[in-house]
Amino acid sequence: MLKNIRIVMVRTFHAGNIGSAARSMKTMGLSQLYLVSPRDFPSEEALKMAAGAKDAVEQAIVVDNLYEAVKDCALVIASTARVRGNDLPELGTESMAKALNIAAQRAPVALVFGPERMGLHNSDLVLAKYRVTIPTNPEYSSLNIAAAVQTLSYEIYKQFTHLKHHSAPHDVFSKTLPTAEEFEQFYTQLEETLHDTGFIIKNHPGKVMQRFRNLFSRAELDTQEMNILRGALASVQRLKKNDEC
Numbered sequence: 523m524l525k526n527i528r529i530v531m532v533r534t535f536h537a538g539n540i541g542s543a544a545r546s547m548k549t550m551g552l553s554q555l556y557l558v559s560p561r562d563f564p565s566e567e568a569l570k571m572a573a574g575a576k577d578a579v580e581q582a583i584v585v586d587n588l589y590e591a592v593k594d595c596a597l598v599i600a601s602t603a604r605v606r607g608n609d610l611p612e613l614g615t616e617s618m619a620k621a622l623n624i625a626a627q628r629a630p631v632a633l634v635f636g637p638e639r640m641g642l643h644n645s646d647l648v649l650a651k652y653r654v655t656i657p658t659n660p661e662y663s664s665l666n667i668a669a670a671v672q673t674l675s676y677e678i679y680k681q682f683t684h685l686k687h688h689s690a691p692h693d694v695f696s697k698t699l700p701t702a703e704e705f706e707q708f709y710t711q712l713e714e715t716l717h718d719t720g721f722i723i724k725n726h727p728g729k730v731m732q733r734f735r736n737l738f739s740r741a742e743l744d745t746q747e748m749n750i751l752r753g754a755l756a757s758v759q760r761l762k763k764n765d766e767c
Contacts, residue, residue: 523682526626528554529671530591532646533637537562541571542668543635544578549672550679555582556591556632588634588646593703596629597621597695600650601670602641603663610653611740618654619677623685624695633674638667648732649702651739697744708748709735715755718762 529547534540540563544555555578557563563584572579585591592598599618600610613621618633625631634650636642647653656673658665665673700708713731716722722730743751 523623523626523685524551524679525553526630527552527622527678528556528591528595528630528632529675530556530558530588530632530634531560531667531671532558532588532634532642534560534563534667535638537565537567538571539638539667540565540582541568541573541575541579542666543671544568544572544582545575546668546672547675548575548578550675551682552675552678553578553581554630555579557582557584558588558591559586560584588649589702589706592632592634592649593706594630594701595632596699596701597625597631598634598650598702599632600634600636600642600647600653601656601674602636602647602653603655603658603665610647610650610736613652613654615654615656615674615677616681618652618674619681620685621652621695622678623681625699628698629701633678635667635670648735649706698746700743700745700748704745704748705738708738708752711752711755715758718759 529543529552531540531543534557537560540555540557540560547553547555562568563582568579569576583591599613599622622631622633633654634642634646636646654674656665656670709731712734713722716730741747
């Protein structure tokens with residue numbers, strides 16, 4: 523399970539945080555580190571801060587955007603301390619860890635951390651299904667990103683050791699889930715269909731598509747259910763083309 527769990531760091535500003543995060547991961551049995559457009563990498567500072575986890579830094583996969591890092595993942599959870607405009611359903615830290623461990627039995631999954639200064643953008647959050655927030659002192663909630671990785675990695679490892687000795691519950695995360703790429707293909711097809719039928723204006727979809735994203739995120743679709751919806755959209759598109767002929 524742990525080899526299917528990715529830690530994704532997005533637009534990291536300080537290279538030392540990459541090394542510290544890699545060290546935190548390795549202590550909890552995690553090895554899959556993805557870096558999205560890091561400001562300074564490769565970096566001697568990252569290797570220095572990694573200490574005995576230099577291998578995790580050297581093997582980190584660097585990509586240009588978050589989509590490339592998570593497109594084959596069946597579950598993407600964003601770590602964020604801020605409630606955004608297009609807010610995601612929230613999981614507690616233990617629920618987050620359990621969900622990732624269970625879904626990772628079938629496919630890759632990802633836990634995403636944003637830049638040190640501003641956190642994840644809304645354009646990043648649309649690729650996630652849930653968000654997780656680490657409970658902190660409300661009078662001083664600032665948490666270093668490496669510390670956040672350490673805290674949530676611990677929760678993941680704790681759930682991993684529990685599931686090794688107990689059967690996984692039969693819940694939504696034990697089903698075959700669509701990947702992030704499949705979800706994006708579905709949303710593209712949905713938007714095209716809604717445009718073709720006149721429900722939305724292609725260049726000005728407004729908040730409609732975000733509402734649909736929120737709706738289908740809450741619906742907990744499995745792969746078969748998504749395929750049914752895509753088939754229904756395809757039938758609408760065929761009917762529209764036949765009417766135009």
